[in-house]
Amino acid sequence: MQKILVIYYTQTGQLKSALDNTLHPLKENNQIQIDYLEIKTKKAYPYPWSYIEFFDIFPETVHGVPCExxxxxxxxxxxxxxxxxxxxxxxxxxxxPINSFLQSEEAKSLLNNKPIVTIIACRNMWLGAQEKMKLQLKKLNAKLVGNITFVDRSANLISLITVLAFVLGGIKEKFMGIFPKYGVSDMDLKNNAPIFGNIILNNLQKNNFDGMQQLLIEKDAVIIKPNLMIMEGRGRALFPLYANYISKKGTQGSEKRRTRVRIFGIVLPTAIFILSPIITILSRIAPLLLYKKFEKEIHYYANIHLKDN
Ligand SMILES: Cc1cc2nc3c(=O)[nH]c(=O)nc-3n(C[C@H](O)[C@H](O)[C@H](O)COP(=O)(O)O)c2cc1C
Structure with a gap:
């Protein structure tokens, strides 16, 4: 009997659905036991989020401040x-919530020396989070052996509108009657997820995860778009600066930092709206000029090792 532990957090169930569909082939196998650990915060985060609460969690998220x-x-x-x-x-x-777990004493003993597969379900920007995940796992002496990502496949500006309607308004289906449903598509969940699960199953049965990420990449378990990679790169350079700027005025929930939080709540979506079309055009031209650099970066982010810097 082989044993798997699944640690997860979800607000609306999207992530759990990605996990269930991926792990379906393993659940069907009577030689495998799956245990679940749902991470729950002492004070639940709201869903839908109010505008202020949503943007107020930004500094602590970027700085990796744990919650109870x-x-x-x-x-x-x-x-x-x-x-x-x-x-x-x-x-x-x-x-x-997951970052808080990774900083806990329990994570130190549970993850030590263990092979880890990460499964992400999000809008479309996960490269920076996964780099932080690679670093946390390294600190915990855990070995990342695979990464699977599920994203909303709509164009960036469309999913920016639908994610905001989803997290701030609780609307998933056809926002204003014209926008597509937010989130990971049923096709990805029903058709692709079990293919990834079967790859995990085969490697688990051999008790050898070497080369598993390459097999996952070949089945499109990670798809990296140059325009989103460039956009995220800008965000990752600027976010810590703005997170510091807000934090200087106070901690989470503090009245004193409200004005700065409000400004961020306007500046961020506006910047994405202005920059997104420009970056999309740039991302069509830049890989032609800097082909090797782009190829190298895409290869790096699709993989599971952490570069030293
Ligand atoms: C505070 C907050 C910030 C988010 N930031 C990102 C982000 O940077 N990139 C992204 O692709 N999705 C982002 N999302 C969307 C989430 O990744 C995810 O799609 C959504 O929270 C639903 O997942 P769940 O129901 O499993 O919790 C964010 C959501 C929240 C609530």
């Missing part, structure tokens, strides 16, 4: 053959 979690109920003596971590990026960083 509900006690972790798990048999500490269980020896898992594989650990799956399901998480969402928040503001190009690891979402606060």
């Amino acid at each position: 979690l509900e006690p972790i109920q798990l048999n500490k003596n269980e020896n898992y053959d594989l650990i799956v971590i399901g998480y969402q990026p928040w503001f190009l960083s690891i979402c606060v």
Whole structure:
């Protein structure tokens, strides 16, 4: 009997659905036991979010400040053959609940020396969060062996509108009657996810995860678009500066930083709207001129090793 632990956080269930569809082939196998650990915060984050609460969590998310979690109920003596971590990026960083777990004492003992597969379900920007995940796993002496991502496949500006309607308005289906449904498509969940699950199953049965990410990449478990890669790069350079600027006025929930939070809430979507078309054009030209650089970067982000810098 082989044992898998699935650690995850989800607000609306999208991430859990990605996990269930991916792990379906493993669940069907009676030689595999799957345990779940749902990460729950002491104070639940709101859904839908109010405008202020949503943008107010930005500095702590970017800075990786942990929040309080509900006690972790798990048999500490269980020896898992594989650990799956399901998480969402928040503001190009690891979402606060999962990042808080990664900084806990329990994570130190559970993840030590274990092979890890990460499964992400999000809008479309996860590269920065996954870089932070690679670093956290390295600190925990865990070995990342695979990464699978599910994204909203709509154009960037469309999914910017639909994600805001989703997180701030609680509207998933056809916002204003014209926009597509927010989130990961049913086709990706039903058709592609089990293919990834079968790859994990084959490697788990051999107890050897070497080369698994390459097999996942060949089946499109990670798709990296140059325009989103450039856009994220800008965001990742600027976000810590703005997070510092807001934090200087106070901690999460503080009245004193409200004005700066409000400004960020206007500047961020506006900047994406202005920059997105420009970057899309740039991303068509730049790879022609800097082909080798782009190819190298895409290859790096699709893979599981962490560059030293
Ligand atoms: C505070 C917050 C910030 C987010 N930031 C990002 C982001 O940087 N990149 C992204 O692709 N999605 C982002 N999202 C969307 C989430 O990744 C995810 O799609 C959404 O929260 C639903 O997932 P869940 O129901 O599994 O929690 C964000 C969502 C929230 C609530």
